[in-house]
Amino acid sequence: MSIAVSLPTRLEKLVGSDRVRASESALQAFAIAGRAPMAVLKPRSAREVAEIVGFAAAENLAVVACGSRSKLELGMPPRRYDLAIDMTDLRQIAHYDPGDLTVSVDAGMPLHELAKVLGAKNQFLPLAVPCGGTSTVAGAIASGIDSALRQQYGTARDFLIGAEFVDGAGKQCKSGGRVVKNVTGYDLHKLLIGSLGTLGVVTRLNFRTFPLPDLRGVHLSTFPTLEAALQFHASLLKCGLPFSNLELFDSEFSALLAAWLNRTGGTRKSLPASGWHVLACFEGHAAVMGRIQLELQERSEQMQAARSGTIDGQPAQQLEAAFREAFDWLRGAATSVALFRIVLPRPAGDDLAELLNGSHQSPLRSAFVLRACGVAYLALLADGEDAPANATLEREVTRTFSRVEEKKGSATLLHGPQKLKERVSVWGAKRADFPMMQHVKQAFDPHNIFAPGRFVGGI
Amino acid sequence: MNPALIRELKSLLGPTNVLSQTEDLLLYEFDGSVEKARPEVVVFPHTTEDVSRIVKLAAKYQVPVVGRGAGTGLSGGALARGGGVMIVFARMNRILEIDVENRRAVVQPGVVNLDITRAVEHAGLYFAPDPSSQKSCTIGGNVAENSGGPHTLAYGLTTNHVAALEMVLPDGEIVRVGSRHGDTPGYDLCGLYVGSEGTLALVTEITVKLSRKAEAVKTLLAIFDAVGDASRTVVEMTARGITPAACEMLDGWTLRAVEDYIRAGFPRDSAAVLLIEVEGLREAAESQAAAIAQICDSNHAREVRTARDERERDLLWKGRRNAFGALGRLAPSNYVLDGVIPRSKLSDALEQIHETGKKFGFQIGNIFHAGDGNLHPIVLYDPRDKEQFARAIAAAEEIIRMCVSLGGTLTGEHGVGMEKNELMTLLFNDADFELMRRIHDAFNPDSSLNPGKIFPLSKGCGEIRVRNSGLVAGVQP
Numbered sequence: 001m002s003i004a005v006s007l008p009t010r011l012e013k014l015v016g017s018d019r020v021r022a023s024e025s026a027l028q029a030f031a032i033a034g035r036a037p038m039a040v041l042k043p044r045s046a047r048e049v050a051e052i053v054g055f056a057a058a059e060n061l062a063v064v065a066c067g068s069r070s071k072l073e074l075g076m077p078p079r080r081y082d083l084a085i086d087m088t089d090l091r092q093i094a095h096y097d098p099g100d101l102t103v104s105v106d107a108g109m110p111l112h113e114l115a116k117v118l119g120a121k122n123q124f125l126p127l128a129v130p131c132g133g134t135s136t137v138a139g140a141i142a143s144g145i146d147s148a149l150r151q152q153y154g155t156a157r158d159f160l161i162g163a164e165f166v167d168g169a170g171k172q173c174k175s176g177g178r179v180v181k182n183v184t185g186y187d188l189h190k191l192l193i194g195s196l197g198t199l200g201v202v203t204r205l206n207f208r209t210f211p212l213p214d215l216r217g218v219h220l221s222t223f224p225t226l227e228a229a230l231q232f233h234a235s236l237l238k239c240g241l242p243f244s245n246l247e248l249f250d251s252e253f254s255a256l257l258a259a260w261l262n263r264t265g266g267t268r269k270s271l272p273a274s275g276w277h278v279l280a281c282f283e284g285h286a287a288v289m290g291r292i293q294l295e296l297q298e299r300s301e302q303m304q305a306a307r308s309g310t311i312d313g314q315p316a317q318q319l320e321a322a323f324r325e326a327f328d329w330l331r332g333a334a335t336s337v338a339l340f341r342i343v344l345p346r347p348a349g350d351d352l353a354e355l356l357n358g359s360h361q362s363p364l365r366s367a368f369v370l371r372a373c374g375v376a377y378l379a380l381l382a383d384g385e386d387a388p389a390n391a392t393l394e395r396e397v398t399r400t401f402s403r404v405e406e407k408k409g410s411a412t413l414l415h416g417p418q419k420l421k422e423r424v425s426v427w428g429a430k431r432a433d434f435p436m437m438q439h440v441k442q443a444f445d446p447h448n449i450f451a452p453g454r455f456v457g458g459i
Numbered sequence: 460m461n462p463a464l465i466r467e468l469k470s471l472l473g474p475t476n477v478l479s480q481t482e483d484l485l486l487y488e489f490d491g492s493v494e495k496a497r498p499e500v501v502v503f504p505h506t507t508e509d510v511s512r513i514v515k516l517a518a519k520y521q522v523p524v525v526g527r528g529a530g531t532g533l534s535g536g537a538l539a540r541g542g543g544v545m546i547v548f549a550r551m552n553r554i555l556e557i558d559v560e561n562r563r564a565v566v567q568p569g570v571v572n573l574d575i576t577r578a579v580e581h582a583g584l585y586f587a588p589d590p591s592s593q594k595s596c597t598i599g600g601n602v603a604e605n606s607g608g609p610h611t612l613a614y615g616l617t618t619n620h621v622a623a624l625e626m627v628l629p630d631g632e633i634v635r636v637g638s639r640h641g642d643t644p645g646y647d648l649c650g651l652y653v654g655s656e657g658t659l660a661l662v663t664e665i666t667v668k669l670s671r672k673a674e675a676v677k678t679l680l681a682i683f684d685a686v687g688d689a690s691r692t693v694v695e696m697t698a699r700g701i702t703p704a705a706c707e708m709l710d711g712w713t714l715r716a717v718e719d720y721i722r723a724g725f726p727r728d729s730a731a732v733l734l735i736e737v738e739g740l741r742e743a744a745e746s747q748a749a750a751i752a753q754i755c756d757s758n759h760a761r762e763v764r765t766a767r768d769e770r771e772r773d774l775l776w777k778g779r780r781n782a783f784g785a786l787g788r789l790a791p792s793n794y795v796l797d798g799v800i801p802r803s804k805l806s807d808a809l810e811q812i813h814e815t816g817k818k819f820g821f822q823i824g825n826i827f828h829a830g831d832g833n834l835h836p837i838v839l840y841d842p843r844d845k846e847q848f849a850r851a852i853a854a855a856e857e858i859i860r861m862c863v864s865l866g867g868t869l870t871g872e873h874g875v876g877m878e879k880n881e882l883m884t885l886l887f888n889d890a891d892f893e894l895m896r897r898i899h900d901a902f903n904p905d906s907s908l909n910p911g912k913i914f915p916l917s918k919g920c921g922e923i924r925v926r927n928s929g930l931v932a933g934v935q936p
Binding site for chain 2: 097098099100101102105122123154157158168171172173174175177178179180181182183184185186187188189191193194195199210211212233234238240241242284285287288292293299343344345346347349364373374375410418428431432433434437439440441442443444446457
């Protein structure tokens, strides 16, 4: 208790009074699942971050590093939460050499600001992640959330080339570097991706950048059955055409997508409500675009699509943005939503059809989308918050976990009512390599101060 | 070596799978680097369980263990610096499964890199990492060192093509990390283990990602009368956002040696050539090739040739891939360096390498992955001449220091091993070493796996515990 009373004052001595907030409103703004920290600190430099973490380690205070706070709900709420570190004042570009296609950027830089800087040099970072209007660079990396462009550009682990961070001992560390090819030392920066801030506080990230494509295009096909849509989806994966994204989705997803487009000023006229849909995104110069459009049209006709066509201009951009933001709007699509991220060993096979048949037989509405990379999102939608509705949602969540485990896949509950999250394991069954993850956590965070309990298996 | 351990190993594996005579062990004291260290016993497991039992036996007798594939490594990663047991994976060389639909293959660590491609090319697939030694190096070695190759420029290193691993830990426990699709909740342990140079675990099974062959490939040979013009071509290509599948440079001295040996068609009177490959849709490959040819022209290329068919393409690549062998004809030994610089600094770096050569009295050849700034200066020397050998090492160190000073790094694809562990302090400070040491100790607490690698032995900062005393820093001519 004595720590709590004197804590803000001691923190002010550490980083200055203008960098510490402890008012009720400030603390509530950083609350996670109703749990607020004792103080919010806003460091100006990596050195200050290290001082804060060093202090926290010495005092055994639990720390959560925050960016825009758009994805703090991922994982479980931390078991302990004493200090929030607001990283949004670390937002400089440390190095940008457009001629080398590399950039080194501070953790709190918003992705959209970085996009402007890179865009001025006709480059971009292919981290097309949800909450793009607010998300910070380090938040996007720490959340491990999927990029809608991963089919072509890979995940963050393919273009994150180095990182600087503060470990649990309060030491400023680094991994990787600022060159595009590097095998010097352990690749510790890869461990930070998707770690939900449980290993360190990221202060700077180094990326490989990419030239902006000349043109981008979107093609949408509709099929009467899941089997036909899967067949088309699989044929596109095999055909050798370079797609930046491929998404297969059901009618409920389509309806929610149309509603989101309407709310955000987009158009829904190109979105049919019924059937199974395949969205193909592609990019390149005019000749490449023309070739891909033509082949898509021919293939969809050969495979007897009920409807297909290319979408151009602003509607195409809106549609791509809608898929990028799907995680964000799916979690608000009903009174209570359980949103899964699912990976099956053979994503395009019978396993998927069986999984979807199961969810379609449930009393709940469900929305489904499968990315080309084999990652699927399934949202179970409950229109009520009363006890029977909650019980039904919990039952269906448990069944979904079981079905995925039967198929030897993995399911993660990305979003759900807090009470539900407390009753199920949001990370699914514990994996055999869990003890190794505990070793990693212990090495990075020996005092267990970084968001304890938030990660897999209660790490 | 304790004879009881050798007896137990022979009992476990059969006498034909255990080597302990000095004349047999001599073969295993070298790899492709300038380093040298002899194991005390060499064993050939056939199964993961064999590996587990070997590791348990080694632990019982408190001797270190090092894994080895084909021994083609270039940093001493697969040398037994602490003596002990060397596990050679050559007989664990089966492709266990090929999943064309999901573009995955499950392989044992002793499978030769190119054999994966050979096994799947009928389905239009291939394994993308392509070290120059791909006809002989093994996938296990590639995983340990996170190997690259010419096409890393577009497709990344080995780590970008590994989905899951089965491994044996220092206590003999068999574990699996990652998943077939590389997307499971939890820390990216695969990302940690690939490139950890056998210091954390022994990999016994690898699930690799397979890539689809491109519809069109164009291979260009750009010929220059000045090295600077070739360098500026690479810099301009990068700056204009053109990323070919591969972009290799050979300087004039090197290409003449190659031409004498291979007859690949490199003009003997040129100062440098760029071997550039573009891939993709027909339309994209054609436009990229045209843009690259235009950049070559504007940088005073004497000529830009395009391979007319597969035979011409293979010949050009044969020249590149066999270049180190060609240089081997010129001196008793050569030291292939591996440093990385920011691509925009290519001209500066090549000038400084030339100056270093003059300073130390060596003709240093350059044949390297220009597109991603991965330099491979080659120092020819005679290892029997100790003074010359020492000069070669000093020249190499100066070049690597230069790479770091330009904002680059120690190694782009060969690994740190026992070649550069003492230079790690150029990049990492005490805090960095301390964290890496904690990771190391978490998985390899007694340093029984591949001791004396990656971490500097001569520095106080984060010195790694080494079970066998007597390990010394530096190379052993």
